Each structure stands twice: as structure tokens, then as C-alpha cells.
Amino acid sequence: MSGRNHDITIALLYYKVKSNWKLFACNILIATAVMTAYMLSKPDYYRSTETVKYSPISSSVAAGLHSVGSYVGFDLGSVKSNTDAIFLPHFVIMTASEHFLERIMKTEITTRDGQRMSYYEHVRDEYDVDKDEIFELVRKNIVCMVDTKKNICTFSVQDYDAQVCAIMASAISDTLRLYMTQYRQEKYRQRVAFLESIYDSVSVSYENSAITFDSYGDVHHNLSRGTVMERWNRLRQDVWQKQAIQRAVAAHLQEARSFLSDRTPVFTTLEKAAIQAKPAGPSRAYGIISMAILAFLATMVYVIKDDIIYQLR
Numbered sequence: 001m002s003g004r005n006h007d008i009t010i011a012l013l014y015y016k017v018k019s020n021w022k023l024f025a026c027n028i029l030i031a032t033a034v035m036t037a038y039m040l041s042k043p044d045y046y047r048s049t050e051t052v053k054y055s056p057i058s059s060s061v062a063a064g065l066h067s068v069g070s071y072v073g074f075d076l077g078s079v080k081s082n083t084d085a086i087f088l089p090h091f092v093i094m095t096a097s098e099h100f101l102e103r104i105m106k107t108e109i110t111t112r113d114g115q116r117m118s119y120y121e122h123v124r125d126e127y128d129v130d131k132d133e134i135f136e137l138v139r140k141n142i143v144c145m146v147d148t149k150k151n152i153c154t155f156s157v158q159d160y161d162a163q164v165c166a167i168m169a170s171a172i173s174d175t176l177r178l179y180m181t182q183y184r185q186e187k188y189r190q191r192v193a194f195l196e197s198i199y200d201s202v203s204v205s206y207e208n209s210a211i212t213f214d215s216y217g218d219v220h221h222n223l224s225r226g227t228v229m230e231r232w233n234r235l236r237q238d239v240w241q242k243q244a245i246q247r248a249v250a251a252h253l254q255e256a257r258s259f260l261s262d263r264t265p266v267f268t269t270l271e272k273a274a275i276q277a278k279p280a281g282p283s284r285a286y287g288i289i290s291m292a293i294l295a296f297l298a299t300m301v302y303v304i305k306d307d308i309i310y311q312l313r
């Protein structure tokens with residue numbers, strides 16, 4: 001036996017399996033039986049998704065607003081952009097935040113057996129967890145995925161109840177839609193108020209320039225003198241410039257007011273959450289096959305352990 005070839009080859013492995021087939025069969029059967037019992041003890045879970053297309057704000061007003069600000073000397077730092085300060089990737093963070101989850105947990109749901117309760121109560125009773133664990137569990141069961149190139153956002157909810165999955169996926173979409181709508185409305189209200197203050201200021205400036213120009217013309221009837229004429233032209237140019245600024249601000253104010261009354265939806269639903277008939281998991285076949293393979297490999301290591309030790313010497 002000491003002169004036996006200990007090189008681990010395909011032929012050796014085949015010989016080991018053939019000569020120890022009872023051990024292999026026994027171990028694989030035991031492993032698959034245990035895994036089958038374990039997988040059957042795990043309840044089915046479902047997953048529903050709702051897909052929406054996000055409609056970002058146009059930046060046309062902000063560009064014009066800054067051009068006006070450069071003329072009138074206003075600091076527009078508080079109105080840096082007309083685009084959303086919340087971008088698509090932020091939705092992933094928002095949906096996982098404790099504040100957002102608190103709002104979501106207040107959602108009234110109806111289970112598949114007709115019970116009505118809050119989502120918080122459902123998670124607490126269905127998963128048998130205490131208050132400290134509920135947030136982590138809900139955060140794990142709710143997934144938000146975004147495609148920044150296509151402005152598409154997908155909300156996915158996992159639960160043992162297929163009906164609850166669909167209700168909560170839509171609730172997350174609706175809650176985020178409401179938040180973004182309120183955020184935009186408040187942003188537009190601030191912009192309108194800011195533009196109104198600019199308009200009032202430039203209007204006063206224009207009116208004062210017009211009064212100064214008219215008064216100068218009334219006092220100096222003889223415009224043939226060079227200095228008088230030069231002064232009159234400067235006042236006239238000043239009036240024209242401030243009138244142009246007033247009109248530009250008025251146009252941007254009107255546009256900002258139109259944004260305030262705009263009802264363009266933040267999200268356009270591409271795929272509504274539906275109650276799934278088939279469970280998403282657990283994948284029992286995958287688990288059982290994986291355990292059978294693992295049992296086979298473990299048995300193989302056991303039967304060739306002497307050859308492995310010999311190779312390592």
C-alpha cells in the first residue's frame with residue numbers, strides 16, 4: 001500500500017465514489033431530507049413592484065432669473081436652481097429613512113383574510129417582532145431601485161401576504177409622490193415671493209427713472225446744448241434699460257406663477273403594483289439541490305482525506 005499512487009485524478013475520484021457509493025447515497029439522502037424539512041417549514045413570501053417614471057423640473061426659469069439678477073444686482077443665492085434639490089438617487093435614501101418608514105407604517109392595509117389594520121400592526125403580529133426590530137425588518141422588506149438614465153424608479157415590497165405587498169408598493173409610491181409634490185409647491189411659492197419682491201423693487205426704480213427723465217425734459221426745453229442733450233440721452237437710456245428689466249422680471253414672475261399652478265404629475269406610473277399569484281420564494285428546489293451538492297463534496301473530501309494528506313507531505 002505504501003507504493004500506491006496518491007495523485008488525485010478523475011479516475012481516483014470515480015473509484016472513490018464507486019467504492020463508497022453507499023456512504024455517498026446515505027449522506028446525500030440525509031442532507032436532502034433535513035434541508036427539505038427545513039425548507040418546507042419556511043412560509044412562502046411574495047413580492048410586488050410598482051414602477052414609475054420621474055418627471056424632473058425644467059431649469060428654464062432659473063437661467064433667466066440669474067440673467068435678470070445680474071442686471072438688478074440681487075443676490076440670487078437662495079434661488080440657485082429651478083431644478084429639484086432632491087434627485088432620483090436620493091429616493092433610495094429617503095425610502096430607508098426612519099421618518100419615511102414612520103409614515104409608511106401608518107398605512108391602513110387589508111390582509112388576504114380580510115383583516116384591517118395598520119402596516120405597523122401587521123408586521124408586528126405577522127413576524128412576531130418587537131418595536132425595536134420592526135424598523136430594520138421593514139427597511140429590509142422595502143427596496144427602492146432607480147435608473148438615473150431613464151428616470152425610472154421601482155418600489156418593491158416583500159411580505160408573507162401577497163395583497164399586503166401590492167398595497168404597500170403603491171403606498172410607498174403615493175407617499176413619495178405626495179412629498180415631492182408638496183416640496184415643489186413650496187419651492188415655487190418661495191420663488192414667486194422672491195420674484196415679486198424683485199419686481200416691486202425694479203418697478204419703483206423704473207418709475208423713479210421715468211419721473212426724473214420727464215422732469216429733466218420739462219425743465220430743459222432747449223436740448224440743443226451739448227451737455228443738456230448728453231444728460232437727456234443718458235436719462236432716456238436709463239429709463240429704457242429699467243423698463244426692459246421690469247418686463248423681463250414680469251415675464252419670469254408670470255412663468256414662475258404658471259409653474260405654481262402646474263399639475264404635471266411628479267411620477268407617471270408605468271407598472272402598477274399587482275397581487276402576485278405565485279410566491280417569490282423561498283426557492284426550495286435550489287436549497288435542496290445545493291445541500292445535495294454540498295453533501296456530495298463533503299463526503300468526497302472525507303473519502304480522499306488520506307490522499308490529500310499524503311499530497312501535502
